[in-house]
Amino acid sequence: MDAETAERGDGSVHIPVLSAQVAAAFGCIPERARTSYVVDATVGLGGHTELLLATYPWLNILGVDQDPEALERARTRLERFGSRVRLCRGRFSELARVMRQQQIGMPIGMLFDIGVSSMQLDVAERGFSFQHDGPLDMRMDPSRDRPASDIVNQWDESDLADLFFHEGGEKQSRKIARALVEARARAPFMRTAPLADLVARALGGGGGRIHPATRVFQALRRAVNEEGEELLAALHTADHCLADGGVLAVISFHSGEDGEVKRFLNAAARDGRFKLTPRKPLEADQAECRANPRARSAKLRVAERVRSEVRGETEIEGGECE
Numbered sequence: 001m002d003a004e005t006a007e008r009g010d011g012s013v014h015i016p017v018l019s020a021q022v023a024a025a026f027g028c029i030p031e032r033a034r035t036s037y038v039v040d041a042t043v044g045l046g047g048h049t050e051l052l053l054a055t056y057p058w059l060n061i062l063g064v065d066q067d068p069e070a071l072e073r074a075r076t077r078l079e080r081f082g083s084r085v086r087l088c089r090g091r092f093s094e095l096a097r098v099m100r101q102q103q104i105g106m107p108i109g110m111l112f113d114i115g116v117s118s119m120q121l122d123v124a125e126r127g128f129s130f131q132h133d134g135p136l137d138m139r140m141d142p143s144r145d146r147p148a149s150d151i152v153n154q155w156d157e158s159d160l161a162d163l164f165f166h167e168g169g170e171k172q173s174r175k176i177a178r179a180l181v182e183a184r185a186r187a188p189f190m191r192t193a194p195l196a197d198l199v200a201r202a203l204g205g206g207g208g209r210i211h212p213a214t215r216v217f218q219a220l221r222r223a224v225n226e227e228g229e230e231l232l233a234a235l236h237t238a239d240h241c242l243a244d245g246g247v248l249a250v251i252s253f254h255s256g257e258d259g260e261v262k263r264f265l266n267a268a269a270r271d272g273r274f275k276l277t278p279r280k281p282l283e284a285d286q287a288e289c290r291a292n293p294r295a296r297s298a299k300l301r302v303a304e305r306v307r308s309e310v311r312g313e314t315e316i317e318g319g320e321c322e
């Protein structure tokens with residue numbers, strides 16, 4: 001099961017994945033970079049940011065997230081670090097603007113822990129859950145104008161089938177889309193539980209190790225939050241904005257996303273813009289997977305920004321991200 005779709009439903013806090021590996025990835029940032037910032041673009045509940053601030057007392061972090069509720073929780077958790085941490089709301093596609101507004105210059109590190117937090121999954125009212133009934137919403141950023149119910153109730157049967165297949169990897173996507181369109185003609189879907197039941201019935205129950213609605217819910221969440229587009233924006237922003245020698249760390253939970261990150265970094269490494277450190281993705285060991293099932297499908301890719309003199313470009317000292 002993709003960790004991003006694994007629902008624990010036990011109300012426990014979000015445990016940051018691959019903590020030791022994330023801390024080690026940023027360990028090469030020298031103490032003399034103490035005026036620079038690391039951007040945690042998925043600050044979420046502040047787990048990784050807290051770890052980095054505590055491990056490296058010279059680091060400053062700009063924590064960004066599109067979810068205002070997550071930011072509020074992170075603010076409380078990170079209060080003790082005072083001015084070493086700033087928190088801002090924004091999406092990956094808005095990151096360059098946020099960094100410019102905060103006047104942090106070119107960041108010396110960027111972390112993306114992509115996906116959904118346990119808090120988002122566990123709070124039924126956010127509508128991500130097929131285990132706890134809630135409004136069919138799934139917006140990480142509540143100011144987005146299209147909740148999941150709009151897609152479910154308005155898209156054509158063939159578009160829904162394509163979405164479930166391409167974004168969720170659901171092989172029986174056509175069968176589910178047909179059943180959904182028939183059912184919504186009687187009453188629109190406004191809650192998560194009826195949709196999860198419909199999918200389970202369309203698939204004839206079963207589904208093996210995972211809930212039968214896992215893939216459909218993943219596909220809807222990805223569409224609602226435009227996760228594919230946002231990931232590309234994240235990678236391009238890192239490519240444009242990271243300072244010389246800066247660290248890029250990306251954690252993904254989904255093979256399609258990891259493939260995207262891998263393709264991007266391999267191309268950037270071929271062009272001499274990034275060095276992969278290491279070449280292969282880092283994964284959780286058995287002990288972490290046992291303690292935190294979300295970690296099972298987590299992959300961390302780390303790369304270092306090749307210095308501008310090696311790239312044959314000039315980095316503007318104290319420059320801002322364009």
Ligand SMILES: C[S@@+](CC[C@H](N)C(=O)[O-])C[C@H]1O[C@@H](n2cnc3c(N)ncnc32)[C@H](O)[C@@H]1O
Nearest residue numbers: 016042044045046047048066067091092113230
């Ligand atoms: C897996 S959680 C991060 C958890 C965090 N690393 C921690 O240790 O607490 C992912 C977070 O990224 C945020 N997120 C996902 N996509 C985003 C995007 N495109 N722009 C901004 N934030 C995003 C989500 O709202 C969520 O809070």
